[in-house]
Amino acid sequence: MEEILNRASKVAEEAEVFMVSSEETPVEFETNRLKHIQSKQSTNVALRIVKNGRIGYATTTRVDDIENLIANAVATAEFGTTAHFTLPSLTSYPNIEVFDPDVEKVTQERMAELGQGMIDALTKHTPELICEAAVTRIIAYVSIINSRGGQARYRQSAFTTAIEGQLIRDTDMLFVGEHWSSCHPLLEPGDIIRAVLQQLEWAREQASVPTRSLPVIFTPHGIASAFAGPIIAAFNGKTVLEGASPIAKKLGKGVFDKRLSLRDDPTIDYRPGSSPCDAEAVPSEATPLITEGTVSSFYYDLQTAALAKTRSTGNGHRSQGGQPSPLPSALVVTPGDATFDDMLHDIKEGLVVEQLMGATQGNILGGDFSGNVLLGYKVEGGQIVGRVKDTMVAGNVYELLKQVAAIGSDARWVGSFLNTPSIYCPSVSVASK
Amino acid sequence: MVDIVTASQQLAEAFKGQDADYVEARLTEGETxxxxxxxxxxxxxxxxxxxxxxxRALVKGGWGFxxxxxxxxxxDKVALAVKQAxxxxxxxxQLAPAEPAVETVPSTIAEDPANVSLAEKKQLLDEYNDIICRYPKIQTSMINYSDSQRRTIFLNSAGSRIEQERRDVALRLAAVAASNSEVQQAGISLGGLNDFGAVRGLHSEAEQLAKRAVDLLSAPHVKGGEYTVVLDPILAGVFTHEAFGHLSEADFVYENEQFRQIMTLGKTFGEPHLNIVDTATLPGLRGSYKYDDEGVLATKTYLIREGKLVGRLHSRETAAKMKEAPTGNARAISYRFPPIVRMTNTYIEPGLASLDDIISEIKEGVYAKNWYGxxxxxxMFTFSAGEAYMIRDGKVAELLRPxxxxGNVFNTLKNIDAIGNDLDMNQGGGCGKGGQSPLPCSNGSPHIRIRNCLVGGR
Incomplete structure (x- = not known):
């Protein structure tokens, strides 16, 4: 890495080398039994340079092919965008724990037992259920160095368990499932099993909802599939800078319900979305996005922050080996005080949305979503009475979150990117067959 | 450092004497x-x-990768894969038989993106971007261009050694229009195999999509409910891929008894005018290749013929377990993944109706065009139109919001009551499955009409 930096610094004004190497071991189950064990080793080096004021960028998996890497970065710098940022110099980083050595020690045998245990517990409850499952452990090493003396290094562990069950009766299909992740080994699958069993129980009967506006509770999964896409796009500093975000000019203004607060938070120990710094070596920090209904800030990487005349919030992340761009680390919605049962009991006739399919295909930037209820339940007289089918839910995030009926106290993680309670909306457009 | 040819020789040696039923390897080098x-x-x-x-190694039905x-x-890597298996x-x-092949497949390249300079690519994109950005009320544009060249050597313990190369080109153009706090966008996706020409000459398309994004600002929402819907070839292609194509992938079926019963060959899925095909054998389409990622020759597979289910897509394992012939549909998005059953180029064969015939009988309906996702x-499936209009009294009427x-695929295929004569293939986007996305695929169809289709709206 140092050699790449040294040689790149000779042909460019600024240079930054980002390297990530990882080992990922997924143990996979198909049709209720162990099917596949994988071992995935990968190394990737990304070089970003500023030459004649312009950004050049190249990546390679060949750590020994420095010449080609530098040549590609130089070739792209000729056409690259003008660099407005300054790379961070040597600094200190917050102490955020994201590595648990115990993850490495979990054997493939133990992972296979864990997966089979989850499947056995579910098929004991519903014998016709056909499950796919994956138990995965990941160890990653991240290093960043730059020509201003900035340097950051950390290692991160992750452990994920995912299970999906399908139940087919004639041409009727039910899909249930959960996925959990942590930097610790997840060796006690009790909670994940209970969550899926609850879905099976609630979906036992079929029910139908009328085509009209109804009160709807979005569960944490439901929020991830309906609201997360538009919110992530709207608070992206780049979307704001372009004027393409509907809240671009609403900083400091009340746009959402006063009970709603949202932050991006990569500082929580042992979460896979956490890290001491972002992919540009900017120290991590919690960034409040919505504070009691008011738009309080947007999230930025170095370049976008410089263009917007503000500072990076440590959200310069690289997706799929690309250049850093503003991305949330981990979104956290502050829980409210309503229990899930409180919210249910308030509904005479309505819907619980657990999973929306295809919700973010529409005009995300405008806040619109519209999706098929893949997993959702009819509520009648304060009780869940069964699962709905052939039902679509449509709405606009800004209209729905302007005034909510309640925010739940049942906050939980959905994957590694979102921690939220359920949100109860008094009136949502529902169409069904 | 070792190149992939040398590595392939070392691997072929390492395959010998392994205590496994089957071993294969794929080696790739490429640039994007x-x-x-x-x-x-x-x-x-x-x-x-x-x-x-x-x-990848197979031992007693278990896979290591x-x-x-x-x-x-x-x-050591071969030994680890075998140990895991x-x-x-x-x-x-169980693996369906595949004749071992030793071949270096020559690639037929129309216009090699590697021979087009960065300066020329940028110039072309600048032209498109300028057309979009200078259009009144356009707030911003989004353009994503990528090309890749990839050389792959496949080898297996049965003696196959297949070398293939491909160049892939993909482009998405999108325009975002804004007024007050309203934001609307319109986009198109295109691509090509072994041909940079696929993304040339899109100037009028760029202008049209800028206009559409602006028009959407004042367009009404459709009222949610059931409609007679006409799909253009692009959207009907996506519908074919999403609603039916995935169902025909045998890995969903082969070990799932209930699902096997739903997908019994010979079962009626549509009216006799409905024919659906998947084939990787058509030149120039993004889903095409000679050999799949298990070294099996590509085929043309009828999935639905005269309304009846007649075939499905297979890997060697799913074919063997279902006692059907392999179809050459095992594909991996990169060397980082094992191959799984995937579509290639999937389409509805053309019928006889003109677009006018299809629309003229509709009193109130929706004309949905263009792929969004x-x-x-x-x-159940859901797909979205990049462009939609009301149909009133047999004529295309006002523009609608996206x-x-x-719908439910089993009902919806039966509800197709008219198939046009204007087959067109859609080369944009890519397919995602099992964490492998976006895989180059194409899909297509003539215009089709669907009765009683559920449309989300307010």
């Missing part, structure tokens, strides 16, 4: 370039090069 714009700003330009490979960037110590395997390995959960269509 991307250029993206957001508004007037070129946002990102970059080049990546990669080399890597994998070894190892992938790597480092091409050293290859015998041994740990998993407790049954009997789509997903499926086997039984619509999402959803």
């Amino acid at each position: 370039s991307h250029i993206t714009y957001r508004g007037r700003q070129l946002e990102s330009i970059g080049r990546s090069s990669a080399i890597g490979g994998n070894v 190892v992938c790597f960037n480092d091409l050293s110590e290859l015998p 041994q740990f998993v395997g407790k049954e009997e390995s 789509g997903v499926t959960s086997m039984e 619509v999402v269509l959803t």
Whole structure:
């Protein structure tokens, strides 16, 4: 890495080398039994340079092919965008724990037992259920160095368990499932099993909802599939800078319900979305996005922050080996005080949305979503009475979150990117067959 | 450092004497370039090069898979894959027979993107971007261009050694219009195999999509409910891919007794005018190849013929387990993944009706055009139109806000009551499955009419 930096610094004004190497071991189950064990080793080096004021960028998996890497970065710098940022110099980083050595020690045998245990517990409850499952452990090493003396290094562990069950009766299909992740080994699958069993129980009967506006509770999964896409796009500093975000000019203004607060938070120990710094070596920090209904800030990487005349919030992340761009680390919605049962009991006739399919295909930037209820339940007289089918839910995030009926106290993680309670909306457009 | 040819020789040696029913390896080297714009700003330009490979082993029905960037110590990697497979395997390995092949497949390249300079690519994209950005009321644009060249060597323990090369080109143009706090967008996706020409000459398309984004600002929402819907070839292609294509992938079916019963060959899925095909054998389409990632020759597979289910897509394992012939549909997005059953180029064969015939009988309906996205959960599907209009009294009427269509595939295919004569293939986007996305695929159809289709709206 140092050699790449040294040689790149000779042909460019600024240079930054980002390297990530990882080992990922997924143990996979198909049709209720162990099917596949994988071992995935990968190394990737990304070089970003500023030459004649312009950004050049190249990546390679060949750590020994420095010449080609530098040549590609130089070739792209000729056409690259003008660099407005300054790379961070040597600094200190917050102490955020994201590595648990115990993850490495979990054997493939133990992972296979864990997966089979989850499947056995579910098929004991519903014998016709056909499950796919994956138990995965990941160890990653991240290093960043730059020509201003900035340097950051950390290692991160992750452990994920995912299970999906399908139940087919004639041409009727039910899909249930959960996925959990942590930097610790997840060796006690009790909670994940209970969550899926609850879905099976609630979906036992079929029910139908009328085509009209109804009160709807979005569960944490439901929020991830309906609201997360538009919110992530709207608070992206780049979307704001372009004027393409509907809240671009609403900083400091009340746009959402006063009970709603949202932050991006990569500082929580042992979460896979956490890290001491972002992919540009900017120290991590919690960034409040919505504070009691008011738009309080947007999230930025170095370049976008410089263009917007503000500072990076440590959200310069690289997706799929690309250049850093503003991305949330981990979104956290502050829980409210309503229990899930409180919210249910308030509904005479309505819907619980657990999973929306295809919700973010529409005009995300405008806040619109519209999706098929893949997993959702009819509520009648304060009780869940069964699962709905052939039902679509449509709405606009800004209209729905302007005034909510309640925010739940049942906050939980959905994957590694979102921690939220359920949100109860008094009136949502529902169409069904 | 070891190149992939040398590595393939070392691997072939390492395959010998392994205690496994079957071993294979894929080695890949390649380069990709991307250029993206957001508004007037070129946002990102970059080049990546990669080399890597994998070894996959089968022992008693269990699979082990190892992938790597480092091409050293290859015998250890083979041994690890075999060891993993041994740990998993407790049954009997089943693989449909595939004739071992030794071949270097010549690639027929129309216009090689590698021979077009960065300066020329940028010039072309600048022209498109300028057309979009200077259109009144356009707030910003989004352009994503990428091309890749990839050379792959496949080898297996039965003696196959297949070398294939491909060049892939993909482009998405999008325009974002804004007024007050309203934001609307319109986009198109295109691509081509072995041909940079596929993304040339799109100036009038760029202008049209800018206009559409602006028009959407004042367009009404459709009222949610059931409609007679006419799909253009692009959207009907996506519908075919999402609503039916995924169901015909045998890996969903082969070990699932209930699902096998739903997908029994001979079962009626549509009216006798409905024919659906998947084939990787058509030149120039993004889903095409000679051999799949298990070294099986590509075929043309009828999935639905005269309304009846007659075939499905297979890997060697699913074909063997279902006692059907392999179809050459095992594909992996890269060396980082094992091959799984995927579509290639999937389309509805043309019928006789003209677009006018299809629309003229509709009193009130929706004309949905252009791809925006789509997903499926086997039984239910949802896909969205990039462009939609009301149909009133047999004529295309006002523009609508983007619509999402959803339904149950088993009913919806039967509800197709007219098939046009104007087959067209859609080369944009890519398919995602099992964490492998976007895989180059194409899909297509003539215009089709669907009765009683559920449209989401307010």
